[in-house]
Amino acid sequence: MNQRVGRQQTAARAPLAERALRPFQEFAHRESSSGLLLLACTAIALAWGNSPWAETYVNLWEIPLAVGAGSFVIRESLHHWINDGLMAVFFLLVGLEIKREILVGELASLRRAALPLAAALGGMLVPAALYALVNGSGAGAAGWGIPMATDIAFALGVLALLGPRVPLALKVFLTALAIVDDIGAVLVIAFFYTADLLTGALGWGAALLALLIGCNAAGLRHPAPYALLGLALWVAFHESGVHATVAGVLLALTIPARTRIDAGEFLERGRDALAGFAAAGVAGADVLTSRAHQEAILDLETAAEAAQAPLQKLEDKLHGVVAFGIMPLFALANAGVPLAGMAQALSSPISLGIMLGLVLGKPVGILLFARLATGLGLAERPADVSWRMIHGAGWLGGIGFTMSLFIAGLALGDAALLTEAKLGILASSIAAGTVGWLLLRRAPGAAE
DSSP states (O other), X not given: OHHHHHHHHHHHHSOHHHHHHHHHHHHHXXXXXXXXXXXXXXXXXXXXXXXXXXXHHHHHHTOEEEEEEXXXXXXXXXXXXXXXIIHHHHHXXXXXXXXXXXXXXXXXXXXXXXXXXXXXXXXXXXXXXHHHHHHTTSTTGGGGGGGGOOOHHHHHHHHHHXXXXXXXXXXXXXXXXXXXXXXXXXHXXXXXXXXXXXXXXXXXXXXXXXXXXXXXXXXXXXXXXXXXXXXXXXXXHHHHSSOTTHHHHHHHHHSOOOOSSOHHHHHHHXXXXXXXHHHTOOTTOOTTTOHHHHHHHHHHHXXXXXXSOXXXXXXXXXXXXXXXXXXXXXXXXXXXXXXXXXXXXXXXXXXXXXXXXXXXXXXXXXXXXXXXXXXXXXXXXXXXXXXXXXXXXXHHTTOOHHHHHHHHHHHOOSHXXXXXXXXXXXXXXXXXXXXXXXXXXXXXXXXX
16 A cells, blocks of 8 residues: 555656656557557558548558659658558567577477477468468469468457466467467568569678678677668668568568676676765765766666667667557558458458468468377477467467558559458458457366
């Protein structure tokens, strides 16, 4: 009770700006918040795209924007800058998450990674096969990669809505599965959805990537050289024909993941700095004018800087920008699909293939391959995670949404075909998310 009163008194003494921002900060720290914001932007896009002002929706994203210097200028639509430019930042974050998971996370050891690896593999192969079965060599044949994707933000957002009903191990499993799924999506984009290559620009990209690797090897930790070289890498890939978002993943793999000091040395240096601060005296002291206090604070900041990896710091900084800025904007720019003739569009081979892939292929593939991996002794199911829970998580894997929309934009050039794909993605994602939530809400626990 006293602690609560103390927190309330501290909050009351906080500056007005801090008190005004606190509700937004609390919203941003909730796991489900980014998914809710994505859902809101999707609803706005659908309402706008089907309103009397639908033409303004289309015209907004087609506004041309030019960026460049001197004679070199890149002119693209606002829609293109969002999908190829801002989404490169999203893929930078994806790459950072992949690298972290491989180094120290659930993918760090083959034994721990085996179950989500197998599940993710099934969750990619079965949907792609079902889509190909429906579409064959027809007009939408190139869209086989669309139902392979999982929207990690939406999937984890739905899981977060269930709170303590689901064990931590299931959240870890779904996160690792989605990371492996992201790896698959990046490889599909790089190898199968790349236009004709310009070897000159690709050569510049390779040289810039080598420079970035050299920066890492030389121990450079400041973000400036990585930002400048990363921007140049994006331009090179944009001009080469390789989808420019791949540059984000490659840049992420060159960001240093090492710390300069370990936990023990940080504790020692931290204690020394705090002891120096205490020795300078506190009674009546003004930290702004006390040289001894400033030196102690600087020593503590230096130790904190050395104990953090640049990869971790960049991932933390990008998370809010991507979750609450880039992804909602992407949804707003891509989800405004005309619903006129929806029934006919949903019965097209493209929509049917996507719906079969996401609503049937994802849960079946994830559960089947997870069962096979454990049955063959290649993986172990966590003790507090039941097969019903994995089945429910498999349905959440069918929320393709933003990643599926992104791949659809690469795979299908025709506007009519793209509309069919978007309607299939939206319908499938809603259905998969709803069924997954219901299954996990009713899951009894780990006991079979």
